[in-house]
Amino acid sequence: LEIKAVLLDMEHDNNAKVLIMTGCEKANAFSSGGYFDLNFFKQKFSDNLETKKSMQSNDLSPRVKKDIKFWNFSKPVIAAINGLAMGAGITMILMGADLIYMAEDAWLEFNFIKRGIIAQSAMSFILPFYLGFQKAKEILYFGDKISANEAEKLGLINKVLPPNQLMKYAREQALKLIPPEGPSLSIKLMKKTMHEYFREIIIQTQELEKETNLKLYKTHDFRAAMRSFKNKKTTKFKGR
Numbered sequence: 001l002e003i004k005a006v007l008l009d010m011e012h013d014n015n016a017k018v019l020i021m022t023g024c025e026k027a028n029a030f031s032s033g034g035y036f037d038l039n040f041f042k043q044k045f046s047d048n049l050e051t052k053k054s055m056q057s058n059d060l061s062p063r064v065k066k067d068i069k070f071w072n073f074s075k076p077v078i079a080a081i082n083g084l085a086m087g088a089g090i091t092m093i094l095m096g097a098d099l100i101y102m103a104e105d106a107w108l109e110f111n112f113i114k115r116g117i118i119a120q121s122a123m124s125f126i127l128p129f130y131l132g133f134q135k136a137k138e139i140l141y142f143g144d145k146i147s148a149n150e151a152e153k154l155g156l157i158n159k160v161l162p163p164n165q166l167m168k169y170a171r172e173q174a175l176k177l178i179p180p181e182g183p184s185l186s187i188k189l190m191k192k193t194m195h196e197y198f199r200e201i202i203i204q205t206q207e208l209e210k211e212t213n214l215k216l217y218k219t220h221d222f223r224a225a226m227r228s229f230k231n232k233k234t235t236k237f238k239g240r
Contacts, residue, residue, distance in 0.1 A: 004066050007073050017184055018174040022080040033087025064206045067121050070096030071202055074188050076177050080170040081106045091121035100157040102148040103166045113143040116221035117213050125205040
């Protein structure tokens with residue numbers, strides 16, 4: 001909700017030229033991703049008639065709409081990843097950020113598979129497009145941690161920096177994108193041109209991911225993963 005509000009405000013603020021996103025410095029974290037509550041899902045996928053109607057009426061569409069707003073956002077977005085970025089905390093950035101910089105001690109984790117679900121934010125298209133199918137599948141199938149240096153080698157991010165230089169560098173790059181150093185209108189239209197071509201496939205992929213996860217949220221494996229996560233234990237999946 002906060003991101004949605006920021007995007008809306010900035011889009012209509014002529015004085016705001018570049019969005020820089022970073023995490024809490026004290027927590028040494030960028031984002032731990034989405035919040036899952038097993039009780040919520042028990043209620044969401046009960047046999048209650050109203051619940052079923054809710055599920056069938058694009059229940060996860062708000063996420064899709066938020067991601068598309070990010071994709072359509074006309075101004076440059078710089079992500080300064082200062083610590084862990086997990087789950088939706090990294091997929092959202094790969095979809096919406098134009099430039100991504102990471103601190104040397106930061107790391108990424110596409111941990112969806114460990115929860116018995118699939119990645120969202122059109123990662124089923126974006127990661128293979130960036131990396132090729134084999135590497136994308138390896139990352140999504142296993143959900144292992146990815147160091148900042150590995151992320152740079154893969155081409156997922158632009159640059160790795162010492163932690164104490166991360167925000168300074170992000171701000172310096174932002175200034176290069178706006179007058180007097182940068183032609184902000186040209187950059188804005190360049191971004192629009194790049195993103196326009198892929199908009200429909202981004203939307204279609206998100207809809208497929210949404211439908212897939214609606215099925216997976218009702219499985220034994222998802223419930224087992226949520227209980228294990230809560231109890232800090234290793235999940236024993238059964239493939240059902």
